[in-house]
Amino acid sequence: MDEAVDRARRIVDENDDGKPEGPELDEETRAAVAETVGLGGIKYADLHHNRESDYQFSWDKMLATTGDTATYMQYACARILGIFRRGGVDREGLGGESSTIVLEDPAEGDLAMALNRFADAVDMTAAERRPNVLTGYLFETANVFSTFYNCCSVLKEEDASRRASRLALCDLSARIFEQGLGLLGIETCEQM
Structure with missing residues (x-):
């Protein structure tokens, strides 16, 4: 476990030190991220393979x-939380009865459909006792979110209802990564 955390720390240091705008993470945050990433990496690697197959x-x-x-999933979650941090948006203030999700862009629809499959993935994981079903779902959803992130402006969106809708999709995505990884015993990070 120590080896995983040490290796993760080297990666965190390289990535943060290499940012053009300069390092963002203080020493305490770097250590916490390294531990979360290192331990999460071991757990995920073990759980994402079918239990009846070997892996190297x-x-x-x-x-x-x-x-x-x-x-990759922890980074997707941290990226989403960064959107809220940069935009000064309170996640708890989102939602409510008046919030409507608008699916105009195909990437928005794809993300909404992926998010909607979370309960089915959890149910199948439990019924079949195969955590790799949940890891597969999370990986697919992270890829779909990445496409959404690259195709759909969130904070720079000028239309208020579209911006609110995209923020809601981001919030739902973060919650699913937090819950899904949490079910696997893997923590997420606020920043990476």
Whole structure:
């Protein structure tokens, strides 16, 4: 476990130190992110394979920032939380009876459909006792969110109802990553 945290710390340091605008994370945050990413990487690597199949142990694969890894999902969640932080938006203030989700862009519809499948993924995971069903769902949803993020402006959206709708989709996405990874015993990070 210490090896995973040490390797994750090197990755966190490299990524944060290499930012053009300069490092964002203080020492305490870097240590917390490294622990969350390192331990999450081990858990996810073990759970994302079908329990009846073998897999080859690889630190590089476990801690990769892309692909079917905990780090990829943790980064997706941190990216979403960054949208709220940069926009000064309170997640708790979203929603309510008056909020409407508008699905005008295909990426919005794809994300809404992916989010809607969460309960089914959890039910199937429990019924079949196969956590890899949930990891597969989370990976697919992270990819769909990434497409949404690249296609649909959120904070710069000028139409207030569309902006509110996209913020709601972001909030729902973050909640699903937090809950889904939480069910697997994996924590998320506010920043990475």
